[in-house]
Amino acid sequence: MDINPALVASLHNQEATAPDCWQATFRQMALFDLATDMELGFFLSYYRNFAIPGIAATLHANAEIQQRPMKRSYDTAIVIYELIATGLDSDRGQHMIELLNRVHRNVPGSKDDFLYVLLTLLVVPIRWIQKHAWRQPTTGELTAASRFFTELGTRMNITAMPATYAEAEAFFDRYETTHVAPSTQGQHLMDATIQVFQSRLPAPLRPLASKIISTMLDDDRLTDALGLPRASRISRAALKTGLTVRNAITRSRPLQKKPHFTPGDAGSSLYPGGYSLDHIGPVNVPRSPAPTGNELP
Template identity: 50%
Template sequence: MTHPSRLERPSGDDWFSIYRTMVLYDFQAEIHAGFFVSYYRNFAIPSIAKTLAGRGEMQARPLKRSYDTGIVIHEIIANGFDSDRGAAMVELLRRVHKGVPGTSEDFLYVLMTLLVLPLRWVDAHGWRKLTPLEEDAAVAFYSELGRRMGLGPAPSTFFGAAKFLDDYEARHLGPSPEGVALLDATVGALQNRLPRMLRPLTGTVLALMMDKPEVAVALGLEPSPVWLRVPFNAALRLRALRTRMRALPTSPSFTPGGVMSAYPDGYTLDMIGPRA
């Protein structure tokens, strides 16, 4: 028996609650995979890769940097913008981005990768398609995050966000020495999460996860051949079918302060982010 979404339109159009349900419950694995695609996507933009490489954090502490990126956004999603933990993470984002070189379009692009790419992954590989209400909820969340970070106005629709991302990539996507170096330094973070049998193929898996072949090229990876993409997509379809036949998770995919590879004893918020 297939299971329906737990989603119903809440009173007052509580967009952030809808997005929290999407990320932490209904599409746990799918959005998690989409966040990984977002994380590596920035390395395919030469100007952004140069900025990230210049700061040195990813090369010095790649596993911590990868987990911290996920923790920051999940703390805000799980606890809300106005909670003490959520507000602390927004302030951390504002602090670490202060004085970072880049145009307002660059910063908005990074934000839009977090919105667009996970939702595209859900629509391509999830156990069901997203509803317009869920797309609107995600747009509302990242619009609010951008506003609190002091960024310029974000697109007001998912269509507009996706068009912005695609147009930006059409103009800026490309290989760079910094992008390749960042990938080499951080690919272990993905390898750490893959089944043991797939770890020697981490680069191939990452190339398969990218929805545009030119992204793999920009990252210094070999584009995935069709004969590999077919079984890869088939395995994801099988996983989606099995997920559709199971009950929805009742436990969230993220626990604030919880144990993870980078923090085997758990973490406190003062441990998150680059060293002063």
């Protein structure tokens, strides 16, 4: 099937992007060209932290996920999308970074723990795209995505940030080889958040939520750590077939003109009328005044 000319034109622009345009390149990738797959990757990265016993213990002790799983899930996504859509140095972006720093100020953990959590947001979506999306990410997109998270990490005072995507992958794999393991706390967190995924599925598929997640993760070590059923050959084949059909349809259609995310807009059952930045974040963390503008940089 031929690719829609608008998709081809955007791909060429992404291939020819200048290194200093990394925020615009990553924004185009995450909000337009590969938006659906980036969202799926962010979704999977959220669960991955539960498979690290030390991180799971910290999250479990905080109890935010168990008490407000829907809010924690949606707010996590909103923070990262606000940063992508408005820019790290915009008023809204700075507010989100201040929130992240406040939330993590007294959180126990090693520098590698904090670096791993950040890099899940880079490596997991990229790997999902490389395996399942309608096209591969360009070299410029990999560079831009890596630069985005390096800059974010710097603003969060995370040291020893990888200089390239290849270095980020290498750290990610080393860390998981050493740290992924089952834990009671991690499985409790997984159980608490399954309902968030179920709420987004058609009613007939909701009982299959755990199996769908394990199939998307496609990693027996990880699913065992999370207490999920292992993916079967049938479920893997069904996922592959569904994504193949979806990708064929995507290639035939023009590029979406509306971004995948618009700051402050409605779009979830949690914030049906939209949200302001002071709605975002744990309820027990002191808040600072939030900017109200939605302007892009």
